[in-house]
Structures are given as C-alpha cells and as structure tokens.
Amino acid sequence: MLRILFTPGDLASTRFLPEPAPMLELKFVALALRRGIRAPWGARWRSHALAAIPQSARPSVSQIGEHFSWALSPTFAVSADLDEGMETFLSFGTQRLREEMALYFSAPNSGVPLLPRYAFEGDRDAGRVLMHGAKAAFTAAMQPYWPDVQANHQSELAQHGRLLACRGIGAALITVIPGARWCGDCLLIDSPQDRTVRLGGRGLLITPAAFWAGPPLVGELPDQPVLLAYPAPAVLSIRAGAESDSLAAILGATRAAVLRLLSTEHTIGDIARRLGISAASASEHSAALRAARLISSRRDGKAAIQRATVLGLDLIRLNTPSSSAGGGQRGPNQVASAEHRDSRSR
Incomplete structure (x- = not known):
C-alpha cells in the first residue's frame, strides 16, 4: 500500500505534468522491451521496436x-x-x-561494469556511453510513436480538467489514479509496495505513463515536488506497425528516421551517431533522400551539412499525427517547416 500524506498546501499545489517526460518513459520502455507490456498494442509495438533498435543501443x-x-x-x-x-x-x-541513479536503477551491486561506474562512481565518460545508447533507443523505440504519446497525454489532461472543474482536486485524484481512495488527509493507493510519503509542503506532480502497465509509482527527493506516475488508460492507444507510420511504409524505417532527424541540420557523422548506424549507411540513405529532393546538402568547411527541403518537411508533417489533442499547437516538424519556408523567403 502506498500512503501519501497531504497538507492543505500540498492539495493547493498538486498539478499534472503538462507534457509527457521522455526520460521517464524511457525507463518504462526499457522494461517493456525486456518483459513485454500488458496493453492491446503492446505485442505489436514491442516486435517493431526490438527490430528497429540498432545493435549499438542494445546494451x-x-x-x-x-x-x-x-x-x-x-x-x-x-x-x-x-x-x-x-x-x-x-x-x-x-x-x-548517485542519488538520482539509485532511483533510476536498482541496487548498485548489479554486476554490470558500465552501470555501477556511471551510476555510483560518477564516471561521466561511462555515463555518456550509456546516454548515447539510450538516445538511439529513444529514436528507434519511442520517437515513431511519440506523437501518439503526446496526443494521449493531452487527452488525459483534458479529462483531468473537466474532473477538477466539476468535482474538485480530491475527487479528481481518486478518479484518475488507479486503486486510490482517501482516508482523512492520506491518499491510499493499492500497490505491492509498502511505503509512506509525507509531502510536507512539496506538493505532488502527477503524470500518466504510456509504456507502464503496473501500479502507480512514486518518487521523491528533498526540496522537490513528489512525482507520481500512473499507467495511462488502455483506451489511449499507441499505433504500432508499418500501418501506423506511413512515412516508414513509404521510405523504410531507417530512411524515415533519417528524414525526420534532418528536420534540423546534421552532418553524416551526426546522423550515424544519433541513429546508431554506420557512416556508410547514413551516407547511402542521405544520397537516396537527396536524389528524391527530400533533403539538400551544403558545404561548411570540410563538412557536408544535410537538411530536409521544404518538400521533405512537408512529407514529414503530412505523415506525422498532430502532437496536440486540440490541434491548436504546432508540432516540432510543423515549426521546422515554417522556419524553413521563412528562411527561403528572406
């Protein structure tokens, strides 16, 4: 049982995270890739994600x-x-x-050389190797589905807003958080964990987690709001498979990832590092995209800078779901497209 003790000030400062958090989702994605996830879309997503993750990111x-x-x-x-x-x-x-990594990972005597050196000895070179692999994993296993994650998050926020307006924060919390109920000023949450968290004026920061299907989880550090993550409702689906990414269906998964990456400028070496592919493969995919007039290239000293053309940016935009539930905000690709047009008109 999780027990969260509120003061009146904590209730007043309780809020929902306005956007999904990639670092948080990455933690859950890694577990889902290893063990699977109980969701209607879970098996399809896991199959495609495992196939897309480059070898360099697997450790x-x-x-x-x-x-x-x-x-x-x-x-x-x-x-x-x-x-x-x-x-x-x-x-x-x-x-x-050390404190942060002790929360992100399990016990320090894990037996894996890279992990303890970074997490518990502060080896920053080892940390950057770990982070590089994590970014490549995000590109392969999360980025194609991130617009759905964002749209689902905004849908949850809209639902929360209606609950808050109609029923107040207390009722909203026990409606939104699975297995939650009030006992005086204590929020009780069904969980295998036996833990008591005293907010003590820090407030509560709440977020749905798209890639987590377990019980609500809580995290705290001194002088920071306490974080509570709960599994997103099953009705909020992640579209997995080639049919969910029309750009990948047209270009192939890796070439689509290259084109999306080139919404901003990168060298061939950048592309290889960010996507965890060889420089030769990055060059081959770039050449094919350039021949199709989807990207352009310019020289900057000895480096060749690659960037999606207006045609390429439009192809990305038209094959990427809106990142906001109401359609009132432009996603990053739409912003990039507008900026690219602006630069051509100047």
Missing part, C-alpha cells in the same frame, strides 16, 4: 531494463526534451548523481 536498453527499480526521481520530469533531460543528469555533482 544500454538491456541495462536499464535489467536493473529496473520501482523508484522514480522528480528529475525524470524536469524536461519534455530528452537531450535536455540527459544533460541535466550529467551536470549533477557526484553525490547527487
């Missing part, structure tokens, strides 16, 4: 999944951008890094 995914802990860190929700979140982790001092 990192394996380590995260193998050494999964039920603890969370509020820092997981610090950024809606994966790169920013990872850089935040790498910027911590050794002691803070």
Whole structure:
C-alpha cells in the first residue's frame, strides 16, 4: 500500500505534468522491451521496436531494463526534451548523481561494469556511453510513436480538467489514479509496495505513463515536488506497425528516421551517431533522400551539412499525427517547416 500524506498546501499545489517526460518513459520502455507490456498494442509495438533498435543501443536498453527499480526521481520530469533531460543528469555533482541513479536503477551491486561506474562512481565518460545508447533507443523505440504519446497525454489532461472543474482536486485524484481512495488527509493507493510519503509542503506532480502497465509509482527527493506516475488508460492507444507510420511504409524505417532527424541540420557523422548506424549507411540513405529532393546538402568547411527541403518537411508533417489533442499547437516538424519556408523567403 502506498500512503501519501497531504497538507492543505500540498492539495493547493498538486498539478499534472503538462507534457509527457521522455526520460521517464524511457525507463518504462526499457522494461517493456525486456518483459513485454500488458496493453492491446503492446505485442505489436514491442516486435517493431526490438527490430528497429540498432545493435549499438542494445546494451544500454538491456541495462536499464535489467536493473529496473520501482523508484522514480522528480528529475525524470524536469524536461519534455530528452537531450535536455540527459544533460541535466550529467551536470549533477557526484553525490547527487548517485542519488538520482539509485532511483533510476536498482541496487548498485548489479554486476554490470558500465552501470555501477556511471551510476555510483560518477564516471561521466561511462555515463555518456550509456546516454548515447539510450538516445538511439529513444529514436528507434519511442520517437515513431511519440506523437501518439503526446496526443494521449493531452487527452488525459483534458479529462483531468473537466474532473477538477466539476468535482474538485480530491475527487479528481481518486478518479484518475488507479486503486486510490482517501482516508482523512492520506491518499491510499493499492500497490505491492509498502511505503509512506509525507509531502510536507512539496506538493505532488502527477503524470500518466504510456509504456507502464503496473501500479502507480512514486518518487521523491528533498526540496522537490513528489512525482507520481500512473499507467495511462488502455483506451489511449499507441499505433504500432508499418500501418501506423506511413512515412516508414513509404521510405523504410531507417530512411524515415533519417528524414525526420534532418528536420534540423546534421552532418553524416551526426546522423550515424544519433541513429546508431554506420557512416556508410547514413551516407547511402542521405544520397537516396537527396536524389528524391527530400533533403539538400551544403558545404561548411570540410563538412557536408544535410537538411530536409521544404518538400521533405512537408512529407514529414503530412505523415506525422498532430502532437496536440486540440490541434491548436504546432508540432516540432510543423515549426521546422515554417522556419524553413521563412528562411527561403528572406
């Protein structure tokens, strides 16, 4: 049983995360890739994701999944951008890094060389190797489905808003969080964990987790809001398979990933590193996209800078679901397309 003790101030400062958190979802994705996930779309997604993950990223995914802990860190929700979140982790001092990694992974005596060196000895070179693999895993296993994750998150927020307006925060919490009920000022949540969390004025930050099907999980660190993640409702689906990514169906999964990456400028070496493929493969895919006038190339000293053309950006945009539930916001590809048009008109 999870027990969360509120003060009146904690109720007033309880809020929902405005965007899904890539660092948090990556933790759950690694476990789902290792063990599967109980969701109607889970088997299809896992099959396609495992096939798409490059060999270079598999050790990192394996380590995260193998050494999964039920603890969370509020820092997981610090950024809606994966790169920013990872850089935040790498910027911590050794002691803070140990605390964070102890929450992200299981016990320090895991027996895997790379993991303890980074997580518990503060070896930043080892940490960057781990983070590089994690980013490649995100590109393969999460990025194609991220628009669905974002749309589902916004749908949940809309539902929460109606609950808050009609029934108040107390009723909203026990409606949204599976197995939750009030006992005085204590929120009781059905869970295999036996844990009591005293908010003590820190407040509660709540988020649905698309790739988690277990009980609600709580994470806390001193002087930070307590993070609570719960499994997103089953009705919020992730579209998995080639039929869900029309761009991949046209170009192939890797070439589609290259084109999406080139919404911003990258060299061939950048493409290879970000997607976990060889430089020769990155060059081959870029040449094919360039021949189809979907990307362009320019010289910058000795480097050849690749960038999607207006045609390429439009192809990305038209084959990527909207990232907002109401359609009122432009996703990153739409913004990139507009910026690219602006630069051509100047």
